[in-house]
Amino acid sequence: MSSETDTTERARPEPIQAVPVRHPGRWVAVAVIGVLVAMFVHLLVTNKAFNWAFMVDEMFRPPIMEGLRGTLALTVLAMVIGVSLGVVVAIMRLSENPILRGVSWAYTWFFRAVPRLVLAILFGNLGILWARIEFGLPFDRQIGALFGVNDFEARLFGFSALEILTGFVAGMLALGLSEAAYMAEIVRAGIQSVDEGQTEAAQALGLSRTQILRRIVLPQAMRVIIPPTGNETIAMLKDTSLVAFVPVSTELFFQLKAVGNRTFQVFPMYVAACLWYLLLTSVLLVGQYYLERHFSKGFGKSAQAKIRLRGITAEAGGSASEAGR
Amino acid sequence: MTQVTTPAGAAGTAGDGVMVRAEQVHKSFGSVEVLKGIDLEVRSGEVCCLLGPSGSGKSTFLRCINHLEKINAGRIRVDGELIGYRERGGKLHEMREKEIATQRRAIGMVFQRFNLFPHMTALQNVAEAPVLSGRERKAAARDRAAALLQRVGLGDKLGNYPGQLSGGQQQRVAIARALAMQPKLMLFDEPTSALDPELVGEVLDVMKDLARDGMTMIVVTHEIGFAREVGDSLIFMDDGVVVESGAPREVIANPRHDRTKAFLAKVL
Numbered sequence: 001m002s003s004e005t006d007t008t009e010r011a012r013p014e015p016i017q018a019v020p021v022r023h024p025g026r027w028v029a030v031a032v033i034g035v036l037v038a039m040f041v042h043l044l045v046t047n048k049a050f051n052w053a054f055m056v057d058e059m060f061r062p063p064i065m066e067g068l069r070g071t072l073a074l075t076v077l078a079m080v081i082g083v084s085l086g087v088v089v090a091i092m093r094l095s096e097n098p099i100l101r102g103v104s105w106a107y108t109w110f111f112r113a114v115p116r117l118v119l120a121i122l123f124g125n126l127g128i129l130w131a132r133i134e135f136g137l138p139f140d141r142q143i144g145a146l147f148g149v150n151d152f153e154a155r156l157f158g159f160s161a162l163e164i165l166t167g168f169v170a171g172m173l174a175l176g177l178s179e180a181a182y183m184a185e186i187v188r189a190g191i192q193s194v195d196e197g198q199t200e201a202a203q204a205l206g207l208s209r210t211q212i213l214r215r216i217v218l219p220q221a222m223r224v225i226i227p228p229t230g231n232e233t234i235a236m237l238k239d240t241s242l243v244a245f246v247p248v249s250t251e252l253f254f255q256l257k258a259v260g261n262r263t264f265q266v267f268p269m270y271v272a273a274c275l276w277y278l279l280l281t282s283v284l285l286v287g288q289y290y291l292e293r294h295f296s297k298g299f300g301k302s303a304q305a306k307i308r309l310r311g312i313t314a315e316a317g318g319s320a321s322e323a324g325r
Numbered sequence: 326m327t328q329v330t331t332p333a334g335a336a337g338t339a340g341d342g343v344m345v346r347a348e349q350v351h352k353s354f355g356s357v358e359v360l361k362g363i364d365l366e367v368r369s370g371e372v373c374c375l376l377g378p379s380g381s382g383k384s385t386f387l388r389c390i391n392h393l394e395k396i397n398a399g400r401i402r403v404d405g406e407l408i409g410y411r412e413r414g415g416k417l418h419e420m421r422e423k424e425i426a427t428q429r430r431a432i433g434m435v436f437q438r439f440n441l442f443p444h445m446t447a448l449q450n451v452a453e454a455p456v457l458s459g460r461e462r463k464a465a466a467r468d469r470a471a472a473l474l475q476r477v478g479l480g481d482k483l484g485n486y487p488g489q490l491s492g493g494q495q496q497r498v499a500i501a502r503a504l505a506m507q508p509k510l511m512l513f514d515e516p517t518s519a520l521d522p523e524l525v526g527e528v529l530d531v532m533k534d535l536a537r538d539g540m541t542m543i544v545v546t547h548e549i550g551f552a553r554e555v556g557d558s559l560i561f562m563d564d565g566v567v568v569e570s571g572a573p574r575e576v577i578a579n580p581r582h583d584r585t586k587a588f589l590a591k592v593l
Contacts, residue, residue: 195440197436197438197440198440198442200393200436200440201434201436201440201441201442201499202442202454203393203426203429204391204393204429204432204433204434204503205429205430205453205454205458205502205503205506206426206427206428206429206430206454206458206506207426207454207457207458208422208423208426209422211457215453215457216442219444220442220443220444
């Protein structure tokens with residue numbers, strides 16, 4: 001029992017000054033990477049095929065800038081369609097109504113099964129099915145024929161499919177509708193990640209299903225939904241290049257390719273495409289960072305760690321209420 | 326005060342002073358029968374403590390009272406009103422979501438794991454439901470929420486998120502949140518079981534305060550001391566049935582049934 005006095009009297013040991021572990025592998029890696037980078041830079045500088053002067057001269061021209069605007073507009077619009085429709089499809093999928101569930105499942109199944117490129121080309125050619133798209137009473141002609149009226153039409157308004165469905169709108173719909181299927185899965189996972197107790201507590205307070213979803217569950221699901229949505233947006237930005245095959249002319253890749261084809265300088269324009277997409281994606285990455293930070297409100301990094309800690313200790317039979325302080 | 330035997334079919338009305346009347350409540354999850362015919366009566370202003378080993382069905386029964394769980398047989402009435410169903414022409418009709426929500430507003434519930442909304446401050450947690458249910462304007466609800474938080478001793482934590490509060494503080498916010506709907510009945514589902522021992526007291530104090538104010542409460546708890554001190558009646562449940570009930574002091578001091586004796590011997 002004399003240990004207590006011993007420890008206080010004993011002198012503090014000198015701080016450890018050990019020789020750190022050496023990492024010779026790292027130096028080897030640096031050397032190898034250095035050589036590879038040097039080779040790559042050498043290639044960029046000396047190979048005439050890059051034709052840098054020509055590329056820089058062409059890549060900021062008005063048609064390209066118009067294509068850039070088209071690409072950005074397409075990205076934004078397709079994502080707006082994708083996210084809003086995706087939320088609806090996800091909620092339908094989680095509904096108690098079996099019909100809504102079925103419709104939602106079929107939607108997701110179709111749009112996830114068909115590749116985007118095929119979808120884009122298909123939508124670009126939908127004009128073959130209908131010359132005009134009109135809204136009104138369905139099966140109006142058949143109903144008219146049933147009552148002996150020929151050419152009975154009950155249509156409210158319509159537009160020429162050839163004008164509307166070619167180009168930009170077709171591309172937007174193809175990308176947006178396909179995105180909705182993926183977003184639906186993301187939103188569904190987000191909603192399901194919210195603790196069941198949250199819904200129960202809100203139910204016990206007498207809130208309605210919609211209120212619970214809008215005020216309690218979705219805001220918390222956002223934390224889980226936002227990061228993959230950022231990835232989806234970046235993927236969408238790149239996938240807009242697919243609508244060059246619809247074809248949509250007001251689009252970045254189409255325009256760059258057109259310059260390449262016209263001037264027979266194809267390769268520099270492909271490099272220009274790389275640089276443009278790199279730049280745009282980097283800007284989106286910065287935006288994603290700030291969005292994620294906003295939606296982790298109440299889940300600040302330390303708070304989040306504490307909540308996790310509390311979960312762990314509660315499972316272990318105790319509670320970490322101290323951690324919440 | 327709590328009668329285990331109630332004449333079947335007798336409807337409690339608001340006038341007879343009975344707040345909760347359960348008759349032969351049965352509940353199964355799949356093939357497992359969790360409640361095997363629970364009868365009980367809680368009078369207005371009474372504090373009823375539900376005791377029993379884990380898995381005895383006490384939490385499930387509590388969740389049946391506000392229809393978080395659908396019962397398979399029997400009747401539950403709160404303030405004379407059948408919960409979750411409407412009886413018309415001798416037949417039960419399921420209520421719509423909206424009507425159930427209206428019934429739940431009169432019944433406050435406090436959970437073992439608090440279940441506070443983590444993306445809202447303490448004040449927002451308390452003020453949210455009265456505003457959403459259209460009872461109060463935002464400003465009025467906020468004022469009352471602040472007063473309620475003051476009452477549970479958290480007047481200085483209005484702007485804190487749940488993640489920044491201790492377990493005991495969180496549970497007190499949860500109680501204030503339930504009280505904000507001005508319920509006529511409060512259900513407590515093991516409100517102190519997830520707390521560190523030194524934080525249990527502050528939550529029990531708030532509950533005692535509520536009881537003194539005449540709130541009707543049903544409390545699932547392992548706090549024998551609380552049951553003895555505050556409870557007007559004690560129900561001991563085991564294996565889905567009410568084994569024993571009566572005045573808390575009486576049951577705790579002189580348990581008649583072997584299962585009650587065995588349980589009390591373990592927890593006391």
